Amino acid sequence: MNERDNFILKAKRIKLIEETKLKESSSMEVNKMDIDDRRKSNFSSLGPLSTSNGSISRGNSSNNAKGDIRKLVIKNFKSKPSLPENYQEHTWQKLKEAVVAIQTATPITYCLEELYQAVENMCSHKMDSQLYVNLTGLAESHVKANIRPFLAERIDKLLYLKKVNECWQFHCQQMIMIRSIFLYLDRTYVLQNPTVHSIWDLGLELFRDHIATNSTVQSRTVEGILMLIEKERNGETVDRTLLKSLLRMFSDLQIYKEAFENKFLIATKQLYQAEGQRKMQELDVPEYLKHVDKRLVEENERLLHYLDQCTKLQLIFTIERQLIAEHITGILQKGLDQLLEENRVADLSLLYSLFSRVKNGTIELCGSFNAFIKTKGKTLVIDPEKDKTMVQDLLDFKDKMDYIVCNCFERNEKFSHSLREAFEYFINQRTNKPAELIAKYVDMKLRAGNKEATEEELEQILDKIMVLFRFIHGKDVFEAFYKKDLAKRLLVGKSASVDAEKSMLSKLKQECGGGFTSKLEGMFKDMELSKDINIAFRQYIEGNANSKELAQFYAIGIDMTVNILTMGYWPTYPVMEVNMPPQLVEYQNVFTKFYLAKHSGRKLQWQPTLGHCVLKARFDQGPKDLQVSLFQSLVLLLFNDCNEMSLEEILQATNIEVSFDGELRRTLQSLACGKARVLTKIPKSREVEDKDKFKFNNEFTAKLFRIKINSIQMKETNEEQKATEERVYQDRQYQIDAAVVRIMKMRKTLSHNLLISELYKQLSFPVKPADLKKRIESLIDRDYMERDKDNQNQYNYVA
Template sequence: MSKMATACTVKSVNNLRVFKIPQQEGADSIVRKLENGLVSILNSRQPNQSLQELYTIIENLHSSHRGVLYEKLQGLLEEALLEILEAVVRECEKMPLLIQFWLRFCSQIVIIKNIFLKCDRSSQNSNKYNTVQQLSMNLFKTLIVMSPQIKNEVTKEILQWIEMQRKEITIDLNQLQNALGMLNELQVYDDIFHTEFLRISHNFYLDEGAHLIDELDVRAYLRHVLARIKEEQEREKDYLKKHTATAVLEIVYKNMIKEHLNKILDKTFQLLYKDVIDEELGILYNLLKKVTLGLKKLEEYFMNYIMNSGNGIVNRPDNDKIMIQELLDFKDKVDVISEKHFNSNEAFSNIIRTAFTKFINNKQNKPAQLLAKYIDAKLRAKDLTEDQLEIILGKVMVLFRYIQGKDIFEAFYKKDLAKRLLLGKSTNQDAEDSMIGRLKSECGPAFTSKIEGMFKDINISQGINNAFKQHLVHNLTPNSSDLCINVLTSSFWPNYSTYNVNLPPELVNYQATFQKFYSNNHSGRKLVWQSNLGHCIVKATFDAGNKELQVSLFQTIVLLLFNEAEKLTFAEILELTNIEVDELKRTLFSLACAKNRVLCKMTKGKEIESEDLFGVNTKFTGKLFRVKINQIQLKESVEEQHATEKSVLADRQFQIDAAIVRILKYRKRLNHNELISELFNILDIPVKPYDLKKRIELLIEREYLERDKDDPTNYTYVA
């Protein structure tokens, strides 16, 4: 392990010159020379003999006296090491001196290994003797490091250094690296250090986790744990072996995260509810990846967070106006969390989809209705660029996918689209086309066929109006007003109530002329006039000057009455117009009690009563030449909303009935559970088993189906 390498590396002695041993000199004398040289080396002194001469002695004697040479070396090493042991034992802090002796000993052994090179090579071939390296390391391990006086102190002092480092006290990193390098070189790293290090690390992080989880804010706690992990990773780079570093990291994750998992998640999501946590979510995610079932627990909390927050949005009283915007903002928020902090993990994307589908549809039809209204408002808006609209439409389509009652959405979308088209309120045809394309892509062409038919009717009506105007010119028909008539296919458009109101004579004549023209060109078609959908520009003269009033047809009918009378009672207006009472009250309120009061209500009271008296407000002023009068009657009432929902529910019943009959007509006979299962598979509307059972019972009463006499759970189609 290169990071723990000691000074005990082999260095060759270059340019060795071989000396001839004089023949008359005896072996004992030669060995004494060698012994003196080795003693000098072990005492860090320059030997009297050159290294080349000592090498030559070994070369000449190794084949016949190898055992003697190794025994002599072992004895000298033991003497030197015992002196080292005695010196180290006397010290209070033993490691610094021990490391100093170790590094010096390693340097000495490098020299001796080069002298004994011939012996070592022969020993490696025979395996009879240990090499100098093996011999010296075994002796240092046995006599010094593993001695009773030293062993425990080595462990204790190394662990003290690491504990100081964990407490941010500066230590001599080189000393620590050399100490663990020594243990590794002597192959006692695991015995002396690894196990005890993990034990004290376990206690350290267990205590620190228990202390800090309650003391620190969870954001600070997560950052602290992350810092601890980085510290332990740095220790692997600096001095720990890989298996030790891996084990201590597991301890950190277990004692600082897993042991306090619920408390960490509780505190984290409390801050998330308050929108006061951000980057720490990513830290939490990465920490939990390393903890058994950590991400599963995070998924549970994330699901609960989305469900609780989502239910809070859709169930909050009086939240209709901002519900969709809040849902879109919340969707953006959880998407950022999932993509930025949870690494776009598919499990969390699925949780978002599942949770949104659940809480949105817990509210039944309301979100579908409000989503249609939200889109209507955006398509009417004049302050949005095309790019901004495209972004908004893309986001609302995500919510649309979650809504199960798409037929409810369709019904309200068509009602709002009708108003945009008939009142000319759509500000961007490209955006309208884009929305239709998105709906068609999501639900298929059948879903948008009627919507596309509505646009087609408007385009065709433009051609009809141009032809009609040419017809009037050609026939020299007098026309003091510029009228535009939309001819709508009833099956495409929402159902509207028909009002039999008293129109101004000029308009009655105009209608008759158009009816004749249209019938001549489109035989077999019947026109039904929807006066409640009309709107007009009425020219009016006040004391302050002339104005143009942008009003509904009902408002127009009322205003024109005051060309013939200065004052009229509610009862008189009702008789003259034949407008339904509630509708007339809304109309008069918009003209006499709202922001732009072109009529005067001459009796006190905020509400419109049957005895009220009205006249023209000749003092009316306005900054603009064209004044828009709030068209209160065009705002969808609660009753109209309920009527729309009721119509959709009736359509659902027809779909269910048709599906039941179609299945049994094909299958002839079917068990109740099998029939319910097939219905759930083919119906794309939100239904409950109870609703299906109820429709089956009604079809039995109407004799489309019958129960099996022997087994009432089986149904048979009645031909």
Template sequence: MAEEDSSSSSATTSREQEQLENRNLIVPSVAADHHTDDLTEASTTLSGFASVKLGTGSVKKLVIRNFKDKPLILENYTEEAWQKLKEAVQAIQNNTSVQYSLEELYQSVKNLCSYNLSANLYKQLKQLCEQHIRAEIHQLREYPFFPGPFLKKMDKCWQDHARQMSMIRNIFLFLDRTYVFQISMLSSIWDMGLELFKSYIIRDQNVQSRTVDGILLLIEKERNGEMIDRCLIQRLLSMLSDLQIYQVSFENKFLEETNRFYAAEGRKLVQKKEIPGCLYHIKNLLEEEVDRVRAYLSLNTQKLLIAIVEKQLLGEHLSAVLQKGKDVFKAFYKKDLARRLLLGKSASVDAEKSMLSKLKQECGTAFTNKLQGMFKDMELSKDTMIQLKQYMQNQNIPGNIELTVNILTTSFWPTYIPKEIHLPPEMERLQENFKNFYLSKHSGRKLQWQSTLGHCVLKAEFKKGKKELQVTLFQTLVLLIFNEGDHFSLEEIKMATGLEDRELRRTLQSLACGRARVLIKNPKGKDVEDGDRFFCNEEFKHKLFKIKINQIQEKETVFFSS
């Protein structure tokens, strides 16, 4: 009976011990003379009473009460534990190996916190971090100022600091999650490290200004075309952002330097006489600044940055240049819009008209009215073609060529130079029929055919199969003569088509020297020379059925009238 009660008593003590340990209290084992962590030397006293029923069935009762006294810390344990933690922190800061395991250091922090030493522990750790940061910033102050090496030294100092504070926080994680977490006035261990680094950077204007000036110098070098270490700048600016001094220490100076740089750049551009080149250069500069933002600047800087660049390059410095540039833009836009409309290449009429509303604000109603007139001409031309088809059916006019005509109001469209050509008889009859039809409805008007704008679809048959060739009117005239023979000289083709020499050579180049060579030139070569002969390429093959043969573009810098 006594042995059974003793066993019951021991089990109760063990459960009580587990409950106490779960409350982070150091509890000495009842079965041992000292604690395994050597933290206490006090013994545990049990008090209770027992009632034993002898022979008559009475029951023995054993009651375990709470410990009367909290275990005491061993003498010198606090100093020894802190010394161990201090050595570990200094080893991390000096980039040397730590002699203790993370588990051992973590347990030391936990033990000290368990005995209400958290406040002192946090204070000691902060002092240790502050001493190290102060020494590091002092070294930077003494470091020679050569922008590249200095910025690399600054970057290493910051990267080391971030890595060290991360490791230190892992050791003091228990302190961070208990004591620091419960006191709102205290910064976390990581934030405490940031605040210390920030305070010494701001306090030491020499280090701060040299860091910012070095970054600005590298950015200016990049703007002048030199290669720089973008990753280095990105890391340093991230540092300033993490320290929450990006705007006050860097951004304001950066925008001032940007304003100065592009004011000088604007004065250079004013002196340039080549307007298209000037505008192209401005476009490149704007793109470079946007790329710079994406590479290493804060996105919040972009709006302010681009505003400065536009002001200096597109503001008062270039008002005269921009006026010329605007005229050039209007001419080219008008020419390109005309090409899109005539070739049916416009992606969306709504998008084109939306662009017109924007151009109206920049270029005025006189310009956009002409562009709107171009759209109106295209709509009227569609209605005219419906009427023409009905007219030809009513007149029983024969023909196997489908004709589409766009009637263009001269004042709306770019200026096109008429060119005399020799049309095949059937094409001439179609033009004459259209002329009679149109003038019968609009007497007093004058029609002038613009052969340079004409396009045709030809059905061709080669040994490898049938194809549809999408070609210009000039290309059409050249190809059609090969229905009359197998080969012709340059002079013979010129006589048959009536094309001027330069236009004819470009056309033959596109047919015999381009990607889709439906003609063969003899002798071979990239240029068309006097005496060259041309043959129909009976062996022509292409993976597509419908083939567009592009005309060779003439090299010119002619500005079209608006």
């Protein structure tokens, strides 16, 4: 009973839906028929039960024997009621007339309720199967007859489509109407016999079998539809409702896939294949991408408006394949570099979103992105001409690429990883130089007088620099150059900000560990200690002002400070002996004595190259304070005694040139040929020659009172730089040694290969296996480890 009810309810729902399409029948009628239908179907199922069992009352009378007095007895009819003769033929005739009237769209002579009743009656009297057969026949012959106009003359495609659509619409309406009349048949006979189709399905089947699958009709219709779609793709406006209706028809007839979809997809493929190739030729990449995007939007609209949703996946796939996947390499080769170069954010975003639609799209894009960075980066790094701007260029380049990854490539992890990998690759294409320049860049930023940045900006710059630093393989090269510059900043007191220095140091420590920065920290410590020593020294002199030696000393009035550096922490400087005025030598000796008394077991090495002074100078135009190096002041002080000196004489007096090639010439050059010419060279020229003479320039004038005379630096490309690199390589040996000992101490025994791979993990600079082998040999010689007696490839740690 329940099952049956469910069926009926379901059927009713279907009916209601279809009923709404049928504009002719009023809603009132629908409701009424509905209710009737439900009630009667319930009764009818009870009907046969009650008649065959005789009376219901019998049971009742016996059960209610006690309380009831009156009895209601229902008896069977005496004679069984029979149908009038020819009832079946007669009724069918009536129904047939009605059906034909519907089919020919003429008014029905009978009222609908009467017809419905007739169907119900026929069904109740077991004429249902015959009724169904009759109805089928009637419908079939009508549908068959309908095909004729579609086979006949060739007419305009659009008109043809319209006709097909019209026929289909009409057929549907008819079938709904017929079904409404024969609803009872539909609900009883059809439901009880699973093999027969419902009336609606019957209608569909007939239409499909006789019209839609007719090869002429089908091919013509599909052709027409495809033509319309192509027109629309070419930008024309077409009747979308017509398309929608026809495609709905195919779907309803369940021949959408075989009749339409396949052909449609093939047509789509061909169209876009040709279009992809053509447009790739015609358009530049950004335009092409925009075109593809437009196409995708259009096709999605098409799906929304008339195509069946089941086509979506394949349709979009076909377009993506033909317009994107087929041209991945083409697009990347033709346009990616340009887009990246010109920073075309919007186009790159589009490129990414399109490429992420197809298989391998982002992988290919990522690969090309990587290649672009490598090539472009290499040009920034490799050319010595561009050294001056290299670091700034790298920073800008990194910013740009980061921005693109963030904003165009959706922060894709793969891309940012690839970006880092590419940077690491190209920055190490040139050994040492990038590390050196990065160190110098930091120096420039940290040096005093650099007012272009506030503390926060400086901090940001340092953070960015650290990113570049991370890519550098030879971190020790950076350290060496950084140290050299740091030394200069500290000794000349030219550091812009102690906070910034400390912050940079802590960044380096964080990145490379305490071992990397311990010496740099030591340098800062030395500066602190020197302050204390100078205070103590001053107190010492003041306290001993009575003693003869120190009394003289105290009276000189030179403000002397000494920076005491720990050897090993600082870069190595050339040691040279120069002739200094005896007072200064005396001064140094007093200090040395004082210092060594405080720190036994030490020795002091004076570094005249690093000293600097303030000289008071009296020119005719007024006194000036000159900030000069120790060498410069040694030369200038000579002119207190004589007005004119030759190079030879100055050399004799100062002894500067002897121990350090070119230093004296550079010193004189800075004094006589630079911006502030406190000496006059005879004859005047830019270079200092052997026979040149020098005079004190009494006419010297300057706007400022304090004048800094920069000493001319030796060209760094030469020895100094080589020396720094040399030192780096020397330090590397110690680092390798230390690492080997560290590893061996922990592992006790280790095979050669494992030791080498451990070493590569620990060392922060590039090194060749052969070099490692040499260090291992050296450690074996020094009894830190030994080869295993049985296995030549195995090492043992020697405690």
